Amino acid sequence: MMCRIGQQPDPHEAGDEKTSNAAFAALLEDSAEELYEKAPCGYLSTLMDGTIAKINSTLLGWLGLERDAVVGRKRFTDLLTVGGKLYHETHFAPLLRMQGEIGGIALEIKQAGGGRIPVLVSSVVKRGGTGEPLLIRTTVFDARDRRAYEEELLRGRKAAEEARRQAEADRARLQDALAVLQQSLLPHTLPPVPGVETAAYYHTAHPDRLGGDFYDVFPIDGERFGFFLGDVCGKGPQAAAVTSLTRYTLRAAAVHDPDPVSALTTLNKVLHERYTGSGDPRYCTAVFGTLEPDPATGHVAVHLASGGHPPVIVVRADGTADFLPTPGGLLVGILPSARFATATTVLAPGDTLLLYTDGITEARTGEDRTGLYGDEALLAFAAGHAGKPPPVLVEALTVLLHGFGDGLDDDTALLALGAPAPAPDPQTRNSR
Amino acid sequence: MSPLKITARDAATGPVLEIFGELDYFTAGELLELIPTITLQPGRRLVLDLSGMEFCDSSGLSALIAAHQHAQAAQADFALAAVPAHTLRTLRIVGLDQIFPVHPDSDIASGR
Numbered sequence: 001m002m003c004r005i006g007q008q009p010d011p012h013e014a015g016d017e018k019t020s021n022a023a024f025a026a027l028l029e030d031s032a033e034e035l036y037e038k039a040p041c042g043y044l045s046t047l048m049d050g051t052i053a054k055i056n057s058t059l060l061g062w063l064g065l066e067r068d069a070v071v072g073r074k075r076f077t078d079l080l081t082v083g084g085k086l087y088h089e090t091h092f093a094p095l096l097r098m099q100g101e102i103g104g105i106a107l108e109i110k111q112a113g114g115g116r117i118p119v120l121v122s123s124v125v126k127r128g129g130t131g132e133p134l135l136i137r138t139t140v141f142d143a144r145d146r147r148a149y150e151e152e153l154l155r156g157r158k159a160a161e162e163a164r165r166q167a168e169a170d171r172a173r174l175q176d177a178l179a180v181l182q183q184s185l186l187p188h189t190l191p192p193v194p195g196v197e198t199a200a201y202y203h204t205a206h207p208d209r210l211g212g213d214f215y216d217v218f219p220i221d222g223e224r225f226g227f228f229l230g231d232v233c234g235k236g237p238q239a240a241a242v243t244s245l246t247r248y249t250l251r252a253a254a255v256h257d258p259d260p261v262s263a264l265t266t267l268n269k270v271l272h273e274r275y276t277g278s279g280d281p282r283y284c285t286a287v288f289g290t291l292e293p294d295p296a297t298g299h300v301a302v303h304l305a306s307g308g309h310p311p312v313i314v315v316r317a318d319g320t321a322d323f324l325p326t327p328g329g330l331l332v333g334i335l336p337s338a339r340f341a342t343a344t345t346v347l348a349p350g351d352t353l354l355l356y357t358d359g360i361t362e363a364r365t366g367e368d369r370t371g372l373y374g375d376e377a378l379l380a381f382a383a384g385h386a387g388k389p390p391p392v393l394v395e396a397l398t399v400l401l402h403g404f405g406d407g408l409d410d411d412t413a414l415l416a417l418g419a420p421a422p423a424p425d426p427q428t429r430n431s432r
Numbered sequence: 433m434s435p436l437k438i439t440a441r442d443a444a445t446g447p448v449l450e451i452f453g454e455l456d457y458f459t460a461g462e463l464l465e466l467i468p469t470i471t472l473q474p475g476r477r478l479v480l481d482l483s484g485m486e487f488c489d490s491s492g493l494s495a496l497i498a499a500h501q502h503a504q505a506a507q508a509d510f511a512l513a514a515v516p517a518h519t520l521r522t523l524r525i526v527g528l529d530q531i532f533p534v535h536p537d538s539d540i541a542s543g544r
Binding site for chain 1 (some may be wrong): 529
């Protein structure tokens with residue numbers, strides 16, 4: 001037996017038989033009446049009208065009531081809270097009448113002291129020999145522990161939902177802030193320029209990523225307008241900060257001196273001083289220019305300077321398109337003093353100046369996305385839209401950009417400035 | 433697309449970094465982090481060998497400029513070697529060909 005120390009006795013073991021028999025005998029002495037009264041759940045039987053005919057001590061204990069005050073005097077529903085009564089009338093009783101039994105319904109019972117106990121109630125209808133309903137037998141389980149557990153679960157779910165709501169609100173606030181910042185990088189609409197037609201488009205490669213391209217058109221004095229377009233290196237918030245600095249520096253510089261080289265020189269100084277030695281050099285490429293429309297001829301004189309930016313395209317009304325070369329202009333912001341290349345042209349009616357960032361020429365094309373769209377393709381595309389007003393050209397380029405799909409993984413800015421073509425001569429039209 | 437790989441070796445004139453793969457917005461940070469760790473004596477030359485570089489965007493250019501600035505700060509020389517045609521075109525557009533000495537290969541750049 002030494003080896004059995006600490007182990008559960010085997011009921012079939014001969015030596016233990018007496019002990020287990022004694023235990024069974026004790027159970028048998030536990031009469032049915034005792035079992036009913038002291039059961040670990042509440043029992044009650046009611047007449048079909050609900051009047052309580054019999055109730056066990058366990059349930060009376062929970063209720064805090066004397067048997068005399070209950071049996072024959074109260075109905076089952078009298079034990080329930082108002083909500084429980086309602087639920088009993090509308091669901092419990094009808095289902096019980098229909099099915100003859102019902103189980104596991106959560107209700108609350110009132111205690112004499114004013115407390116309430118959550119319970120799970122099951123009932124069954126006892127029928128007579130001819131099937132007529134005689135009485136209802138009901139068991140009542142204490143569900144306080146279970147309710148506490150459910151409430152804990154609910155609390156947990158509420159906390160999780162609250163956290164999710166908070167996260168969504170934070171996200172929405174962040175996106176609003178990003179949208180406002182993004183708008184500060186680009187003009188909402190281009191101002192009207194007398195004698196010049198304008199159109200612009202900005203393609204954002206990633207909605208959540210602030211862009212690094214920029215453009216603007218603004219009045220300088222009564223006769224001249226300034227414009228610029230450029231591309232800040234990199235992407236994201238750091239690039240956007242440079243974009244913002246660049247845009248406002250160029251606009252402020254033009255107030256003092258609208259000469260294109262002078263404006264870019266100011267920007268170069270500002271960027272170089274701000275970012276040199278930071279270990280993370282920031283620079284941009286930019287074209288800055290002025291427009292001087294001549295109301296008498298409908299011509300627009302263009303003066304521009306480029307700092308490391310791809311050459312702009314001049315689309316002539318006669319169907320040709322050419323780059324306006326600006327070789328040797330240096331990136332803006334990398335050296336304390338930089339050289340910028342200048343160019344001039346005159347737009348005759350129907351001519352358009354097209355500025356773009358390299359997102360479009362560097363777009364990856366072809367099945368395997370290994371080819372690049374390229375400068376020559378852009379030049380040919382622009383020539384194909386010669387004579388069209390700037391909004392039509394920009395719209396066509398927008399369609400082209402969308403056609404690149406995921407081959408276009410960089411932001412792209414487009415700005416078209418045109419001298420309006422003369423309105424068709426009414427006499428010419430009439431003669432046709 | 434191929435990831436960026438950088439190997440460093442020492443030539444007679446100074447360190448040579450060989451760049452393989454794509455140097456772009458997603459990978460340029462690796463080069464940016466590596467640059468400050470390169471020890472350069474005054475008068476030595478930092479060479480970036482780009483013969484294995486397949487793509488370079490504006491972030492990549494940024495990293496090249498950072499390397500140039502690092503060399504300048506150390507009073508050392510800087511040179512690019514074996515620049516791919518496409519990147520050379522970009523360097524010309526942005527005017528960097530006036531600032532970065534460009535050599536056909538890293539042996540010439542490092543004076544071997």
